[in-house]
Amino acid sequence: MTQLRLFDTYERKIRDLVPLQGNEVGLYACGPTVYNYVHIGNLRTYIFEDLLRRTIEHAGFELKHVMNITDVGHLTSDADSGEDKMEVGSRRSGMDAWGMAEFYTAAFKNDLEKLNIYPPHIWCKATDHIAEQISMIQELEGKGYTYPTSDGIYFNSRKLSNYGHLARLNIEGLLAGARVEQGERQYVTDFALWKFSKPDENRQMEWDSPWGVGFPGWHIECSAMSAKYLGDFFDIHCGGKDHIPIHHTNEIAQTEASRGTRLANFWMHGYFLELQNEKMSKSSGDFLQLISLADAGFDPLVYRYFCLTAHYRNELSFSWEGLVAAKTALNRLYEAAYEWGEPGEVSEHYRARFVEHLYEDLNVPRALAAAWELIRSDEPNDVKKATLLEFDEIFGLDIASWEPEEVSVPVDVQQLVTAREQARLDKDWSQADALREKILALGFIIEDAGDKTKIKPV
RNA sequence: GGCUGGGUGGCAGAGUGGUUAUGUCGCGGUCUGCAACACCGUUUACGCCGGUUCAAUUCCGACCCCAGCCUCCA
Structure with a gap:
């Protein structure tokens, strides 16, 4: 039997897929932030993940596919400044944040279905897992990986020696770039684990925590939820390639720091639609x-x-x-x-x-x-x-169920078709051609297949 | 400016140290009363400059250009 081989972004090479446990493959895929509809570029990544899933199952493995829905905490800037996208989206759409999340989640699932993308076995929402996220932040705090600022609790990325390996980050290069707002963060690559609600902000989504009322940072949800459903160390984590330098890099940092294990055996990334x-x-x-x-x-x-x-x-x-x-x-x-x-x-x-x-x-x-x-x-x-x-x-093209479309032909067109068939029987070719032109002008194409005439809309 | 990846025939897109990608468009042919559909055939491509090699689109180096990330983003 042929061995399934996959490219791993972490090691930058193609390796045999060997499940970590028995015959089971755990797959975590980053889902959308539901503050708007998804675009066709987003969907390319989900199509890729669907092909991956179908291939893994084709190879005889038992797959457990988990996808998250980010419905809180994704800021308009990955530098942990800016607003929560959910709050911004809520203002734009006129829906409240919770209703909007449901609305766009439903729209997303609808798109997946139309594209014949299998739904994951487990959907998980960030807002349903606040407790897990808080507890992971507490673990990080207990191990000395966090520090507070005036606007939140941050992860100290310098405490990990191999921070940024996934992306082959050049930290000094990032510093030289000097295009990152550092704010109160101690280092450019540090990131928020928990953000405090601002007194004047009037957030729709906020929770109590040991550090004060606020909301989780974007990255912690994936570490917390993947651990819950697939374990600390699981087989494959996928997402769009834009997640390599920040989101996935930080997920790895959180899990390695809190649990002391690698996060995923394989990292796979879908490339962009241009x-x-x-x-x-x-x-x-x-x-x-x-x-x-x-x-x-x-x-x-x-x-x-x-x-x-x-x-x-x-x-x-x-x-x-x-x-x-x-x-x-x-x-x-x-x-x-x-x-x-x-x-x-x-x-x-x-x-x-x-x-x-x-x-x-x-x-x-x-x-x-x-x-x-x-x-x-x-x-x-x-x-x-x-x-x-x-x-x-x-x-996944539904070849088995495809059938030719039933065309409803208007009566006047049908009459012209009948007249043309008579003209052809009479070998009155100029008349037949003229009728074909008329039919075309009405929006139908004639195809003579043997003694039958096919009619198709233009 | 830093980092990561890429530049293939009209378009899209695989792949390879010397051998047919594939699809689509165009063109030619078969079929057809003529067409359309379908089928067959077809132009012979690998950014630029050096290097390695018997041989490079394929390996190495410089350069140019493009995309992504570092700002929202799969």
Whole structure:
């Protein structure tokens, strides 16, 4: 059997995935901060995590997938200044912070479902785990890793000798950059564990703590919740690559300092979707959502297919042209599979090629290429069908359930089609062509398939 | 300015020290009354300059450019 190998950001190399315990793989994925809708760039990361999950399960491991919902404490600046995004979002949306969190969480889950992304086994919300976070901060305090300032409790990053290894941080370089507001922090890389409510702020979300009324810092939630559901040291932690230098770096610091273990055996990061002109910043409020693509006539699964064409560890350039290409390819794939009829035996040859690429750090573009070679091969149709359906357990494109769209044709168009068929029988080609033009002007394309005429909307 | 990564054919995007990625667009062909659909074929690419090598797009070094992080962000 082929060994599943994955790239680990921490060691910067591809290694065999060997579960820490038995056959179980614990996977923690950083979820969204629910102060707004997610954009298609965010969703690329969740598609990557879904492919990872499906591959791990395909390889025969038992997966436990945990995803958090950040519904408090994510400040508008990672330098621990600025406001809580939840409070800002609440003002913008006119909803209260709690209602807004629920609203955007539901919207997020809806997007995942449309993209055929399996939901995690456990969802966990930061606000449901305040006690766990406080207790972890207390552990850190007990071990001398914290210090207070006028606005909160901070983590002393200099007490860890290997702080920043994940990101290969060059602390002196950061200092030289001098673009970080240090405030009362003792060192640039120190970060907040607990923030005090300001007297004049009137926060909607705040809790009592041994240090005073306030709210947890952003990073502590992931350390506390992953430990609760997966243990202090678990198999895989993923997220977007932008989390490498700060969020994940700090999670590692917290867990290593409080629990004395490494946090995750593998760190995996999804790379960005790049747009030339479109904005992709969630906080600006001006960004492409899944619904924006649907409004432009692209099924969510077209976007999923689009993401399959690039490796997760490379940037992917978004363009509408690229989306059109994905739509065309996906439709050809659907139609071909539909025409093949019932599945038969799976081709061992293509299965082996598929698995070989997939298990080498999720080379999905290569696996997809293998699918196209299969489609254009001389294999019998029932073999092609069975094999492609097996591939689709990873691709997640719903190939099995696809059927041609039922087109409702207006009566006047139907009459023109009937007239054209008569003209063709009469071999009155100029009349037939003229009618085809008329039908096209009304928004329908004619395809003569044998003695039948297909009608498709433009 | 610092750090991390990247520059491949019209577009997107794999990969490799000498061997076909793949998809899409365009072009040619088969099919068709003509088209469309489908199928087949197809231009032959690896930022720039040096170096290593029998051989480099693939390894090494300099340079240029791009992206991300250091400010909100997957």
